[in-house]
Amino acid sequence: MPARALNGLESLENFVKTVKSGKSDFTQTVTSPARTGEAPRVKNSSGTFEFQRPGKFKFQYKKPFEQLILADGTSLWIYDADLNQASQRKQSSAFANTPAALIASATDLSALRNEFTLENAPEKDGLVWVSAKPKSADSTLQTVRIGFKGEALQQLDITDSFGQRSLINFATMQLNPSLPASSFQFTLPKGAELLKQ
Template sequence: MNKAVSVYFVSALATMSFAANATLELDSNLKEFGTYYDADTVGKELADDTNASMNNSQSPNVTTDTDDSSSSALQALLSEMKQFRASFAQTVVDGQQNVVHEAQGTLTMTRPNKLRWETTFPDETLLIADGEAVWNVDTFVEQVTILSQDNAIKDNPIVLLTSTDEATWSKFTIDQMSSVSAVNSDDNGSVLQSFQITPKEEGGQIVTLTLTFNEDNALASLNMLDAQQQISTLVFNNIETRFPVPADTFSVEIPDSFIIDDQR
């Protein structure tokens, strides 16, 4: 995981390092991910939606709802997501739309407040939020960085993915959108539910987070705009919401040879 990405994770709910948007270069090997999304189209439309919202404008096929019903609707969807496990393809682009990072891996979450982010490409990395601490394991340099989870998730909208705390939800403004954002091999597009989350307090690392749910009300993609104008997009596939959780899913075994940087 590149440095910026892991910092986001730690700055999210385990700083879910979702930096966010892009032109996912899904080659033929990624077509095995179930429903095939046209990566260039998904990335461009997510970026356009994000930029349009930042400029207080809307595209013709996007509607927004900014009252309390948006928060209630998102909470209802996430309440059904007590567990979530999926493979992901991630692309991070800078303000000039240059790709600065790509990754593939798996994400596992359980509510409340536990997360496991594991990459298999381009490097094998592991990040775990166990409810109290965030453990960032970098096998390449043989180092583990440990952060307080409470400090790591401050003002980061990703916390809402696993948080059930009303005080936490009250720190964010939520806008509900409906837009045609997915293209697959069978039709010209599907109307998805999207929610843009914005911290009420300015000055944080994350400017906006957009969650998009598919027609089965499953989290299909995540889009994040950061303070450096980098956009990161995660597209999820092989989604599971009911599965056994091994006891060691959110625990970390640290080899004796690893350096430990405990910042709690």
């Protein structure tokens, strides 16, 4: 008898318990709500993504603009190559009820349930889904949907409180690769301006 396929919550639980690091290329499509008489605005970008539990991740955007979003366990860094500007924030205050917390910080579902209401969502596009709604009233997120193919994270579908939707597709994600510590260290490029937040 074939093994029963996992539902979304079971896939998420397996992911947070057994996947300690990951690496993937990604594409992101951001759709802003339509203004009166205008079509919705759509922006596409792509790059690479790496994470390591607990609390380290790196989104390296390559197209159409170079940008780095890096969490090193203490600080959240955002670096814009075109402006040659970086900003630094305390990770703990910037991180709690964000999609990054779902991927990179929690080590079990009970930790996630402190921040999010989690529910299985209907299967779609060959993926099993979990819907995560932040419990915090002042969250900038409305909902995050997390799509899995088996144990592999495949998609994040994020809607913020302004109705903007971000769809992140991960190409084949490598699970538990060995990542060097330098992957999650930020060095301010020469001549770059640092904005403290």
